[in-house]
Amino acid sequence: MYDKRTAYPLLMGLLFLLAGFSTQAQEKKQITLEDVFKDARFSQQSVTGINWMKDGQYYTSLTRKGGYPRVVKMNITTGEEEETLLDGAKLEVSFANFSLNKEETKALIESDIERIYRRSSKAVFHVVDLASGEKQVLMDGEKIGYATLSPDNTKVAFVKDNNLSWTDLSTNQTTQITHDGKDNEIINGAADWVYEEEFSMAKAFDWSPDGKKIAFIRFDESEVPEFNMQVWGELYPQDYVFKYPKAGEKNSDVSIHVYDLEEEKTAKMDAGEESDIYLPRIYWTGQNNTLAFLRLNRLQNQLDLFYADAKTGGSEVILTETADTYVDMDYNDNLLFLENNKGFIRTSEKDGFKHIYHHDSKGKEIRQITSGDWEVTQMVGVDEKNGKIYFISTEKSPMERHLYVINLNGKGKKLLTPEEGTHRVNMSRDFKYFVKYHSTADSPLIVTLNQSSGKELKVLEDNQDLRDKLENTAMPSKEFFDFQTVDGTTLNGYIIKPVNFDESKEYPVLMYVYGGPGSQNVTNSWGGVRDFWHAYLTTEGYIVACVDNRGTGARGRDFKHVTYAQLGKHETEDQIAGAKHLASLPFVDASRVGIWGWSYGGYMSSLALMQGNDVFKAAIAVAPVTTWRYYDTIYTERYLQTPQENPEGYDDFSPINHVDKMEGNYLLIHGTGDDNVHFQNAVDLVDALIGADKQFESFYYPNRNHGIYGGNTTWHLYNMMTDFIKRKL
Structure with missing residues (x-):
């Protein structure tokens, strides 16, 4: 029965309780730029x-x-x-x-x-x-x-x-093996610039198992064109000159040699007659006189595995893999030679998804160990004694990473990390334990010690201090979504809404993009500084969103390779489609959609603003490639062939050639000391924008490299970008 005498006090109590919740919510600290970039308040x-x-x-x-x-x-x-x-x-x-x-x-x-x-x-x-x-x-x-x-x-x-x-x-005496080394000409035992950057290597030598021989790679870069960067800060700026092969230009001539310490002789390994090749890896097979090495042709659509006689240099090809686009050379070094001449384990995406294969010592495939419409992203280790392989894969979701174990015969696959999210592991050499690094989009890193069975033994780090700070901070969360583009392709994305989100209002949206081949931004994992900057922007009334376009990783070879020979085309179409999808939502102000990115992401944000001038109001490009003609051979030609063979692929989607379409607000940022994506990219784009009579904003950071950091730099950079967004979006 309804009784006014009891209902009124209950109602007042409820209102008082709700008011208390409201006060608590209001008391939560707002994120500031100083929190993120000066105080590192949210560092995990x-x-x-x-x-x-x-x-x-x-x-x-x-x-x-x-x-x-x-x-x-x-x-x-x-x-x-x-x-x-x-x-x-x-x-x-x-x-x-x-x-x-x-x-x-x-x-x-x-x-x-x-x-x-x-x-x-x-x-x-x-x-x-x-x-x-x-x-x-x-x-x-x-x-x-x-x-x-x-x-x-x-x-x-x-x-x-x-x-x-x-x-x-024992004697402290040094023997010099090579004598022709010279700066910007000959390098012995260390990688040149482009191998270091694109093949993830710096050291280029290795001892034989018995310690009596040293295999090494020799780089003759004497004919590689030089790039000149000026270093500012002195009365007269200094020139820094280094060898950098831009797409279509001369690469280093590479060769593989083995030095015999006892005989004091060096033998050159036979890598075939073709000289315009890449030799990105050397491996001792476990046999003291057998050296294995990889050879890629210039277009990187054929990968050969060689065995060479370390004494004579004679060699044979034991495995060849070809592709209509490019062969994915695994930079995680997922090639392991088994003991006692039992062959080798490797990964390949030849069946459409990257999986693990077992070959005998002669290169013949014994079996495909893993299979399915998912990817092996890392081979953690091979426990030969117990016949097991530990690996990380995307089987549960392309947006997550999990640890599995499987028998060498391809049976008995078991999931060892059932919790949703992203896992990294560091496994002991005897395969008894692993340290697990686990996070989700809403939960920072938890580090645990686990038995190889997956059983957790203890928590090594739970980031409780950070969790307490987050509990007392008005922190937005990521919401994952997917949508279909015009051609029916499903794309993954995330959206970050303000904590006090009101569905009846319309919000401006800032999209974040990288989008390069094999990359991923949309993952169920804890983010870094940029995520906290995005969280700060939501406190200023913005929605932040991200879409992984075609060409990105973890969804199989066809999804990744669709951008081959035409970088920028499908990726830009997908970012524009993502912007249109977001603009169709009732709480989005379709007239205020912006986009920003760094490096490949800066290339993408530039193209998006120009080709999507009816969708995007503003864009920020940090250290962007503006024409692939200015980028290096290995990366660029893998996806575009050479400029001589595919000029349209280079020019049709260069932002420099689309400046006349730009209608919105544009901020271009670059470091003058960028040895990777050269400042030249920004200079030529600026010149083209001037020629097209387009107004824009730009900023350069003296002597800063591709990461644009050091001292007050990061604070200055993000403060400036924040100001631009507030003014222009």
């Missing part, structure tokens, strides 16, 4: 530096004590330090990197590291005897690169001044 913690020891119960970790570095032996199950293996204070060396030999009796430590490009560096190296604590400096303390102990622990090989050498640790 991780567990880094886990370098597994031969006994899977232990790992080494680099720490600091009193300003000096220490390498400690940690018990993974207890989390306790067992002993100090390297003490920088006692060694009187402030080292930054270290590596142990297989037997864990010696260490190589690096100090005074000088970075060169993305992966290359040189440093002062010491060899330390862990039992005695004695240290031995290499090359009298001169800087060298990629110092590597021999398997028998008696020698160290390294690169200095583009030449390969080795030092006998």
